[in-house]
Amino acid sequence: xxxxxxxxxxxxxxxxxxxxxxxxxxxxxxxxxxxxxxxxxxxxxxxxxxxxxxxxxxxxxxxxxxxxxxxxxxxxxxxxxxxxxxxxxxxxxxxxxxxxxxxxxxxxxxxxxxxxxxxxxxxxxxxxxxxxxxxxxxxxxxxxxxxxxxxxxxxxxxxxxxxxxxxxxxxxxxxxxxxxxxxxxxxxxxxxxxxxxxxxxxxxxxxxxxxxxxxxxxxxxxxxxxxxxxxxxxxxxxxxxxxxxxxxxxxxxxxxxxxxxxxxxxxxxxxxxxxxxxxxxxxxxxxxxxxxxxxxxxxxxxxxxxxxxxxxxxxxxxxxxxxxxxxxxxxxxxxxxxxxxxxxxxxxxxxxxxxxxxxxxxxxxxxxxxxxxxxxxxxxxxxxxxxxxxxxxxxxxxxxxxxxxxxxxxxxxxxxxxxxxxxxxxxxxxxxxxxxxxxxxxxxxxxxxxxxxxxxxxxxxxxxxxxxxxxxxxxxxxxxxxxxxxxxxxxxxxxxxxxxxxxxxxxxxxxxxxxxxxxxxxxxxxxxxxxxxxxxxxxxx
Numbered sequence: 001x002x003x004x005x006x007x008x009x010x011x012x013x014x015x016x017x018x019x020x021x022x023x024x025x026x027x028x029x030x031x032x033x034x035x036x037x038x039x040x041x042x043x044x045x046x047x048x049x050x051x052x053x054x055x056x057x058x059x060x061x062x063x064x065x066x067x068x069x070x071x072x073x074x075x076x077x078x079x080x081x082x083x084x085x086x087x088x089x090x091x092x093x094x095x096x097x098x099x100x101x102x103x104x105x106x107x108x109x110x111x112x113x114x115x116x117x118x119x120x121x122x123x124x125x126x127x128x129x130x131x132x133x134x135x136x137x138x139x140x141x142x143x144x145x146x147x148x149x150x151x152x153x154x155x156x157x158x159x160x161x162x163x164x165x166x167x168x169x170x171x172x173x174x175x176x177x178x179x180x181x182x183x184x185x186x187x188x189x190x191x192x193x194x195x196x197x198x199x200x201x202x203x204x205x206x207x208x209x210x211x212x213x214x215x216x217x218x219x220x221x222x223x224x225x226x227x228x229x230x231x232x233x234x235x236x237x238x239x240x241x242x243x244x245x246x247x248x249x250x251x252x253x254x255x256x257x258x259x260x261x262x263x264x265x266x267x268x269x270x271x272x273x274x275x276x277x278x279x280x281x282x283x284x285x286x287x288x289x290x291x292x293x294x295x296x297x298x299x300x301x302x303x304x305x306x307x308x309x310x311x312x313x314x315x316x317x318x319x320x321x322x323x324x325x326x327x328x329x330x331x332x333x334x335x336x337x338x339x340x341x342x343x344x345x346x347x348x349x350x351x352x353x354x355x356x357x358x359x360x361x362x363x364x365x366x367x368x369x370x371x372x373x374x375x376x377x378x379x380x381x382x383x384x385x386x387x388x389x390x391x392x393x394x395x396x397x398x399x400x401x402x403x404x405x406x407x408x409x410x411x412x413x414x415x416x417x418x419x420x421x422x423x424x425x426x427x428x429x430x431x432x433x434x435x436x437x438x439x440x441x442x443x444x445x446x447x448x449x450x451x452x453x454x455x456x457x458x459x460x461x462x463x464x465x466x467x468x469x470x471x472x473x474x475x476x477x478x479x480x481x482x483x484x485x486x487x488x489x490x491x492x493x494x495x496x497x498x499x500x501x502x503x504x505x506x507x508x509x510x511x512x513x514x515x516x517x518x519x520x521x522x523x524x525x526x527x528x529x530x531x532x533x534x535x536x537x538x539x540x541x
Contacts, residue, residue, distance in 0.1 A: 432469050
């Protein structure tokens, strides 16, 4: 028996009357406006004020709209939404249901990052919030292809990238011309003079000098920072607490000796705004004598040598760590100076306790860690005994015939003046100019002949000669910097030695560091002292 299939029918269920009308017809739309100017120039500030007035007028004069707020960002780039507090506040209020519609001048004002713009546009659309871009005539509440939005946002990003490229070009051109910019607000020691050039701020310069002097006296970054904090001296940013990283950056800053290195960092791209250290990707420019120096160049060079020494030397280990390495110790001078005369391992300060009495001694770390396995001859020495022996040696040096010290100064000066002079470097620089001119002439000749490669060997030889000459000039300049630092260091030592003749001799960690480069323990009754002035002497304990 065949069954008859019922005929399919379609019945319309009409929309409910309350939902038939568009949402905006039932009540006023809570409307926000977003304005942004990307610079802080006066004409842009005026434009910004006009935008605010315009949107207040536009929204309040429309009976279908009610003004929630005008959100704005002044002097901020539009390539990153998270760095625009006004924009992010607006998005937050949208999520809280306080806004129905957003009006903005153009896609460029809304965002210059395509990814950011699409992300927030989609987010707002999913919440039923529309955006009106006046310049492009786009209303996201109406049917519109996302492709068209992507095109407009992409054009805005391309414009931003073009502006960024122009700014980069301008900054690199400025760096090549030796134009130095200083951020006085966060730079300790300088202020902007009446002529627009940097001038020394006397009060702040005292702080910079103190930091350099303390460092050369043997104090660590943290010790210097703690001292400044304790004395209530504000940081370059006006904070009360100093950090060791700030001290280190001040000690490495070449601007304090009157010079400046340009293009040490660069912005990778205009979207991420990530700053990268220039490792050679771009040329750097060293400008000498750009402004008055707070720190003399010989002293600055000494500080750089000391920074390298502390970071690169074999250090004393801390308790519970391996023998090879440890941190620089500024507490005791002997931690850096005292070592075993048999195995070369540094000594460490220890406390012995016997029958309730404590005694401070210095012991070879190899002996402490491994017993007599690697060092069988090392001995332990009492701190008071070795300090007394070192003071006696310094006293003897201080009381040495003054004529002998003068002869030593003269010999040091003669040795330092025997290096390559300015005339030699000038000749090399002149030769480099001649090489560049010759290379240019050869390239023109090669282009005129129409035969590529005829002058390749000559050009390669000239480039090779130029490289060698530039390396020689750099070596001479480095040597001179080292010599100036050496002269400054020796001058300080002679000043200390002369001063010791007229005052009681006491153990001073900073003086010991400046006068002695090493102390070797040779046995129970002998040590050998190596002077920073040059020379050595054996002393009985």
